[in-house]
Amino acid sequence: MNVPRALAQKKKYLIWIIVVTAAVIALNKTLLAPPRVKTVAIQKRDLVSQVYGNGTVEAKVVVGISSKITGRIAELYADQGDRVKKGELLARLENEDLLHQQQQSEAGLNRSAAGLVAEQANLQKAKANLALAEKNARRFRSLAAKEMVSRLESEQYDTAFLLAREEVSRSQASIEAIKMEQRANRANLGYARSKVNDALIYAPQDGVIITRDLEKGATLTAGMSIFTLADPAAVWVKANVDESQLKGVTVGKKAAILLRSAPGEQFPGQVARLGQQSDRVTEELEVDVAFTPPLESFRLGEQSEVYITTGMKKNAPALPSLSIVTRDKKRGVWTVAGGRLAFKAVTTGIEDRGNFTEIVQGLDPSDQVVVATPQEMGRFRQGMKVRSGR
Helix, strand or coil, X not given: CCHHHHHHHHHHHHHHXXXXXXXXXXXXXXXXXXCEEEEECCEEEEEEEEEEEEEEEEECCEEEEECXXXXXXXXXXXXXXXXXXXXXXXXXXXXXXXXXXHHHHHXXXXXXXXXXXXXXXXHHHHHHHHHHHHHHHHHHHHHHHCXXXXXXXXXXXXXXXXXXXHHHHHXXXXXXXXXXXXXXXHHHHHHHHHHHHHCEEECCCCEEEEEECCCCCCEXXXXXXXXXEECHHHEEEEEEEEHHHCCCCCCCCEEEEEECCCCCCEEEEEEEEECCCCCCCCCEEEEEEEECCCCCCCCCCCEEEEEEEEEEEEEEEEEEHHHEEEECXXXXXXXXXXXXXXXXXXXXEEEECCCEEEEEECCCXXXXXXXXXXXXXXXXXXXXXXXXXX
C-alpha cells in the first residue's frame, strides 16, 4: 500500500470538508443570516406640534387709485415699489381748461359782489329819498287841508312819496337777486375748484405702490386705475391647510413663514383669519397668516409656506417618526426582544417638525424600537429573526 499517496488523498478530503464548513458558516452569517436592524430607545425631548400650509403672499387692503374726471396725464410723481404717505401727490392731469373755468367763476363772483355794494348804496339813497318824500307829503296834506296850497300840489307830493317807496322795494328786490346770483356763483366756483383739485391725484392712505398702470401722456376716463396701492401693515400669506390638520389652528396661533425668495430664513407670524368655507375639491381651508412685524419689502403673489404652532411639550417621551408604522389599522412600532421582532401598538401625541413623535403609552423605557425605511418595515413579520444594533 502506498502510504504517502493515501495520506495525500486524506488531506485533500479534509481540505474540502474545511472549505465546505467555512462556506456554510459564511452563508449563515451573510446571505442566510437574519437581517440587521437599527434600534433606538425612547428619549425625552422638547416637541413642537406644527401644521403645514402653502400659499402666496397677498395684501388684505389693495386700493386702486383712479381719477374722478376724464383727462390726459401731465405728470407722474410715483412708481411701483415707492412708499407713499396719505395725501402725497402722485399724479397731475392737464388742467388749463379747468383753471379757466375757475377764473371765470371767480370773476363772476367778484362782479356780483361789486354789484351788491352798488345796489346797497342805491338802497340807502332810496331810503333817504323815501323819508324826505314822506315828510313833504305829510306837510303838504296838512297845508292843503288849511287851503294854503292847492290840492293838486299836495297830490303831486303824495305821488312822489309812493314812487320813493317803490324805489326802496326795487332796490331791496335787486339786492336779493344779487345775493341769489352770488350763491350760484359760489356754487359754480366750488364746482370749478373741485374739478381743478380732481386733476391732482393724491394717495388715499399710507402704503406701497404695487403697480403703475398708466404712463405720462396717456388719456384716462373717470374710474380708470393709474396706480395700485397696498397697505404693508396688512400683508399676509393666504395659506391652504388640509382639513385633517386643522385641529388646534385658531386665530392668534404663532407661525413660521418661509418665502421662496429667502431660502433658509424664517419670518415670524400669527394666524389672523380662518376661512369659513373649504375647497370641495382639494379639501383644504384658507388660513391667513400675518407677518409679525410687517415686512419691509414684499412681493404679492410670492410662493410661501407656513408652519402653524398648535402645541408644545417639554421632556416628552419621543421616538423618530420613521419608527412608527400602521398595521391592521393600528399605529405602532416594531420592537426587538431575544433576537425576534414583535409589533406593539402605541398611542401617539405631538408630531414634531423635526421628525420626532411623542409616545403617550404602549412602550416601556427599556424597549428597543426598530428604525427602518417603510420598504424595509413592509417585509417585517411577527417573530421574525433579526440582528439588532444601535
